[in-house]
Amino acid sequence: xxTASETFSTISSPTHAxxxxxxxxxxxxxxxxFARGGAEVTITGRDEARLAAAAERIGGxxxxxxxxxxxxxxxxxxxxxxxxIDHLIVSVSGAAGSGPFEQLEVAELARGFDAKFWxxxxxxxxxxxxxxxxxxxxxxxxASAGSAFPGTSGLAAINGALNAxxxxxxxxxxPRRINAVSxxxxxxxxxxxxxxxxxxxxxxxxxxxxxxGRVGAAQDVAQxxxxxxxxxxITGVVLxxxxxxxxxxxR
Numbered sequence: 001x002x003t004a005s006e007t008f009s010t011i012s013s014p015t016h017a018x019x020x021x022x023x024x025x026x027x028x029x030x031x032x033x034f035a036r037g038g039a040e041v042t043i044t045g046r047d048e049a050r051l052a053a054a055a056e057r058i059g060g061x062x063x064x065x066x067x068x069x070x071x072x073x074x075x076x077x078x079x080x081x082x083x084x085i086d087h088l089i090v091s092v093s094g095a096a097g098s099g100p101f102e103q104l105e106v107a108e109l110a111r112g113f114d115a116k117f118w119x120x121x122x123x124x125x126x127x128x129x130x131x132x133x134x135x136x137x138x139x140x141x142x143a144s145a146g147s148a149f150p151g152t153s154g155l156a157a158i159n160g161a162l163n164a165x166x167x168x169x170x171x172x173x174x175p176r177r178i179n180a181v182s183x184x185x186x187x188x189x190x191x192x193x194x195x196x197x198x199x200x201x202x203x204x205x206x207x208x209x210x211x212x213g214r215v216g217a218a219q220d221v222a223q224x225x226x227x228x229x230x231x232x233x234i235t236g237v238v239l240x241x242x243x244x245x246x247x248x249x250x251r
Contacts, residue, residue, distance in 0.1 A: 014040065015034075015037075015038070015039040015040065015086045015087065016039065016040045016041075016042070016082075016084065016085055016086050016087070017031070017034040017039045017040070017041050017042075017085075017086065017087040017088075017089065017229070018041075018042045018043075018044070018082060018085050018087070018088050018089070018127075019031040019034075019041065019042070019043045019044070019089045019091060020044050020069060020088070020089065020090045020091060020092050020123055021044065021045060021069065021090070021091035021092045021093065021140075022041075022043025022044060022045060022051075022054065022089075022091065023043060023044075023045035023047065023050040023051045023053075023054040024045075024050065024054065024188070024189050025091075025186075025188035025189050025190060025218050026091050026140060026183065026186065026188060026218045026221045026222060026225075027043065027045075027089070027091035027140075028043070028054050028057070028058065028218070029217075029218035029219050029221070029222035030089055030091065030221070030222040030225045030226065031043050031054070031058050031062065032057070032058045032059075032222070033219075033222045033223065033225075033226050034087070034226060035058050035059060035060030035061065035062055036060065037226075038060075039060075039061070039086075039087075040061040040063075041058065041060065041061065041062045041063070042062075042063045042064070042065060042082050043055065043058070043062065043063075043064055043065075044064070044065045044066070044067050044069070044078065045064075045066065045067075046066065046067070046068055046069075047066070048064070048066045051064040051065075051066060052064060065078055065081070065082065069092045069119040069122075069123065070114065070115070070118075070119050072122055072126075075119075075122055075123055075126045076126050079126050079127055079129075079130045080130075082130070083129075083130035084130060084131070084132045084135075085127065085130055085131050085132065085135055086131075086132050086135050086136070087135065087136050087138070087229045087230070088123075088124075088127055088131065088135065088136070088137045088138070089137075089138045089140070089225055089229065090119075090120045090123050090124065090137070090138070090139050090140060091140040092115075092116060092119045092120055092123065092140075093115065093116045093140070093142075093190070094111070094112060094114075094115025094116050095112075095115075095190070095193060096108055096109075096111035096112040096114075096115055100151050101151075101153045101154075104153070104154050108154070109154045109157065109158075112154055112155070112158050113158055113161075116158055116159075116162075117158050117161055117162060120139055120162060121165075124137060124139075124169075128173070128176075131176055133175060133176070134175050134176065134177070134232065135176045135177070136176070136177045136178075136179070136228070136229040136230070137173075137176065137177070137178045137179070138179050138180065138181060138225050138228055138229050139162055139166065139178075139179070139180040139181075140180070140181055140183070140221075140225070141159040141162045141163050141180045141181070141182045141238065142155060142159040142182060142183060142184075143159075143182050143183060143184040143240060143241075143242045143245070143246050144156045144159050145159035145160035145162075145163050145182060146160075146163075146182070146240070146246060147246055159182070162180065163180055163182065163238045166178055166179065166180045166236060166237070166238050167236040169236075170235040170236030171236065174235070177232070177234065177235035178235060178236065179228045179229075179234060179235060179236070179237045179238070179239065180237070180238045180239070181221060181224045181225050181228065181238075181239050181241055182238055182239065182240050182241065182242075183216060183221045183241045183242070184210075184215075184216055184240070184241065184242030184243060184245045184246065185202075185203070185206050185215050185216060185242075185245065186215065186216040186217065186218060186220070186221055187203070187215050187216065187217060187218075188218050203215050206245060209245065210242075210243045210244060210245040211243065211244030211245075211247065212243035212244055213243075214243065215243070216241065216242070216243055220241060220243075221241050224239055224241045
């Protein structure tokens with residue numbers, strides 16, 4: 001039986017953290033936090049130039065790997081080159097699947113699953129043989145899974161499916177630890193697709209009803225991810241990182 005001293009995790013060399021989707025936003029902030037703690041970090045993404053720029057910003061012992069997280073061959077090839085892995089963070093997402101249910105095309109929802117749900121599952125399955133015995137895996141889902149905001153039923157389905165898998169996976173894949181972080185509204189490049197004026201209106205409305213009185217930053221979520229990943233006694237948890245926006249009473 002493993003002892004606490006054998007399973008306790010810290011961010012220190014020679015820890016190897018892999019951040020899938022690490023060229024911007026939450027993924028980049030998470031990689032930077034691991035790197036500042038002395039870990040060796042590998043970030044992945046589709047755009048080689050963006051990866052190189054992110055690696056320069058992150059600094060430390062940061063390597064890059066250009067890959068398409070929707071391509072099984074790319075995923076498999078990646079994991080054969082970077083093992084062993086102590087911490088795997090899967091920050092792979094997309095924007096498809098949102099909108100009012102009456103106008104939501106089933107094909108659009110399927111594209112949402114293709115961009116986030118299936119890639120995260122494929123990544124985990126491909127990674128398993130390359131994880132260390134007490135490795136952590138942290139999926140990045142979204143608070144839409146537990147909210148009731150109009151226009152988010154499709155996103156709720158995608159993220160809720162991932163969240164639902166976390167507890168049984170934690171039991172089945174032990175002693176490796178499986179957790180998820182479920183962010184609320186976070187000011188990252190994900191929102192660049194929304195016109196600036198509309199984005200500002202949305203953020204202001206959220207601030208008015210959020211207990212902490214602000215929208216989130218990528219660094220807020222990164223801290224939550226690293227805390228879960230490096231605590232050897234937490235598994236099977238979906239951690240909300242919403243500033244209290246999902247609390248029943250609000251502010």
